[in-house]
Amino acid sequence: MSHEQPGCLWVVATPIGHRDDFSVRAVETLRSVDVIACEDTRHSRPLLMHYNIATPQIALHEHNERDAVDAIIQRMLRGESVALISDAGTPLISDPGYRLVRAARAAGIKCVPVPGACAAIAALSVSGLPSDRFVFEGFLPPKSSARKARLQELAGDTRTLIFYESSHRVAESLADMAEVFGAEREAVLARELTKLFETVLGEPLGELARHVVRDTDQQKGEFVLMVRGRGEDADGRVAEGLRVFGILKEELPPAKAAKLAAAITGAPRKALYGSGD
Incomplete structure (x- = not known):
């Protein structure tokens, strides 16, 4: 079946680590569209070359999205099909693309998801924490005072809380979570999912914070932090x-x-x- 639909925006998930997680449908879509809008063309090029995808690429990232959207919309209005990908995982989930999708829908352009990997959902699926109700918070503020203020707002939430964090702030964020939520609150740290050094650690927040400080290897890579929601305990x-x-x-x-x-x-x-x- 042909994937070509003139004037269509395809939102395509890419692997978060393991290249074999790229779906057949995603590969076929990226081969068939007129252009691929990449968060970083340099980052995406090895993946596209690995799958023999020779489609032209343009950049769409947080610094140029506001200015680039109009030109991409015009291309689709002229009948071109565009695929949107981020560096890893599902576009728009703590990645660029929101303005493009919103503008495309406002212009009457069909937007089609090509689902695949998402670090937040992958982490939740193996966390052992309640998954019937959860909230994705993305990245917390970089400064401790603002981070604690945001955590304070979430302290009473009964849903499982999901955060992304960077390697140079993960230890500080865990310490702040232990302080605000309480050292005994159950938490899970998922690191480098689908990659060679993947780890999933589940401990009370206080112990998890100390573990990460002691083991500097647990401060390397990309992280999903999950915290059990507040209970009557x-x-x-x-x-x-x-x-x-x-x-x-x-x-x-x-x-x-x-x-x-x-x-x-x-x-x-x-x-x-x-x-x-």
Whole structure:
């Protein structure tokens, strides 16, 4: 069956590591379109060459997407078919492409998904954490103060939380999660999925944070961090206690704020007072 549909935008998932995860349909689609919009043409070229895909490529990344979209839309309105790929995984999932897809739909252009690998879903599938309800948060803010503020907003969420993180911030992010969510909250770190040094570690946040600090190999590569949602248990009480403590300490001395927050929420006072250092 031909994949050529004039004026169509194909959103194509690529492997996140192992090249054999590239679907037959994805390869055929990329061979048949008029042009491939790549997040980084240099990064995508080895994969395309491996599958003998000689289709012309153009760049569409976070720095040029706003300016490049109009030209790509015009090409599709003239009848050309375009495939959108990111460096790895499913486009738009913490990758460029949102503006292009939105503009294409607004212009009446058909958008067709060619599904495949997605690091967040791959990690969740082997995490052992509840998968019936989850939320994808992408990358947290790079600075600790902003990161903690965002984590505080998520502390009471009952869904499994999924984050992406970079190698130079993974240890700091885990430490902040342990502080905000509580050291006993269940978590899983998935590293280098489908690649040679793939690891999936499941431990309470406090232990996981210490593990990553001790084993510097666990600070290398690409990461998906997953945290169990708040339950009616100790870690839930600590998370709520930290939230209340954060409010009270703006007006009260830390010791008194911790004492009141512990009385209100039932969280251990030491877990709250230690977080205010």
